[in-house]
Amino acid sequence: MSSISENVHDRISRLPDEIIAQILTLMPTKYAVRTSVLSKRWRYTWVLVKNLDFDDIHPIHGEEILTEFVDRVLKLCKTSRLNLFRLHFSKIRVKNSSVSSWINEAVKLNVNELDIQVINLGLPFSMFTCKTLTSLRLYGDADVRYDWEFPCRVNLPCLKTLDVAVYSDPCVGAFKLISGCPILENISLKVILRPKDDDDYLFNIPTLKRLNVTWPNDPYTINKVVLNVPNLEYLFVGGVLCSKFVMEDVSSLVEASVSIHRIRNCHVWVELFKGLSGVKSLSVQNLSSLIDFKTSVSFNWPVFPSMKHLALNGRWLSRPILRFLESCPVLKHLCIERVVQPFPEEDSCVVPVPACILTNLTIINISICNGTKPEMEFLEYMLGNAKVLKLVTITWENLCVEKERQLCEKLAELPRASRFFEISFHGASGARVAKVATWSLTDRSK
């Protein structure tokens, strides 16, 4: 070792144990433990770490050595309160009994946050009555069917965040867990496998603020999700929509995001949006790829009387966007990712402009892929009608600089309804400068 690095090394070695433990807490456990080879002084410093974070990103040693390593670290660890115990083993299949006994050790170290993603999930009874647990994440492998075994009573008095994947019957799994958590604020439920005769999901949780329910696979049956969650502020629904949402009390809901890649039937879709009609902010993914053009145009959106912010992600057709906007009378801010179909010919003059475009819409964010006809036509429509528009942000994607310049010029020539607004252009690809130019188009029409 050179004298300079010895010097630095010495200075680090003279730091108090608690500070070194804090530094070590910031690194994955295998590096923290490795510091013990640096010098005698360092040998047992790591045992005070507050985070134990194990992964198998580089699975060179195999199951036996990994197991022994985790066993030894846990045996030597002397911390009185473990902030985090994380196991992310996606390549090496560790025994469920090992996983279970490690979690048990973490519980003895008064763990706050458990984040377990392993192939064979094993849970000790002690976890279900852990008094210090504030956050719990449990993911097993989808192919390993696993029914949780519970002690007689779940009691997690400090748990605020629960993020679980459910592989079989959630009524004896997640919901039994939920019922033992009196101050739960944040739930993420990923329903991977649902039995055929699945019961309804009843969320009666007065403390809940955020809920994320996702069905990645199609369960073939429709059940009911009943939400009696008076303090819920944010709802995310994703995957295959196969549940009828019954909103008994969602009176605090301000924001919702719907990212569905398949619908079991149109009725559940309509019901879901009816239940969301009170939100201020809504994001909807890919409607156009879910239902055909005719259905999406005739689709009866409920009125969203308070909605100020709408994000339409994925690919959308022009006409369904306008249909949607008709239901959002006070919309101020519209974000659109991709417009993929021009207005039908017969449409152009007959259909009245949605009221929000005339009176409320002040900000538009839109991505332009190739400057295609639908994209430019949509912009022309918006600029020509939005009377109180203040800012349009355009993100270019896949365009060469020359094409961008041409499109900018074209846009500058379009008729505009608003007396003053700004257009801001951004390049999308990381290689290019992020912001191409900011143009201020002062009133040239009069």
Ligand SMILES: *[C@@H]1O[C@H](CO)[C@@H](O)[C@H](O)[C@H]1NC(C)=O
């Ligand atoms: C581990 O898995 C086996 C077979 O799936 C099961 O019988 C056993 O109860 C599990 N052990 C724990 C600790 O979860």
Ligand SMILES: *[C@@H]1O[C@H](CO)[C@@H](O)[C@H](O)[C@H]1NC(C)=O
């Ligand atoms: C809610 O839980 C999710 C998943 O664990 C997490 O990503 C998110 O940060 C949590 N949000 C809050 C407000 O605690």
Ligand SMILES: *[C@@H]1O[C@H](CO)[C@@H](O)[C@H](O)[C@H]1NC(C)=O
């Ligand atoms: C909801 O959960 C799914 C699956 O667990 C995840 O992919 C998604 O990012 C989550 N969404 C939010 C907004 O937290």
Ligand SMILES: *[C@@H]1O[C@H](CO)[C@@H](O)[C@H](O)[C@H]1NC(C)=O
């Ligand atoms: C949205 O639709 C596009 C094309 O139809 C598809 O490639 C994409 O995966 C969809 N996104 C989601 C989240 O379903």
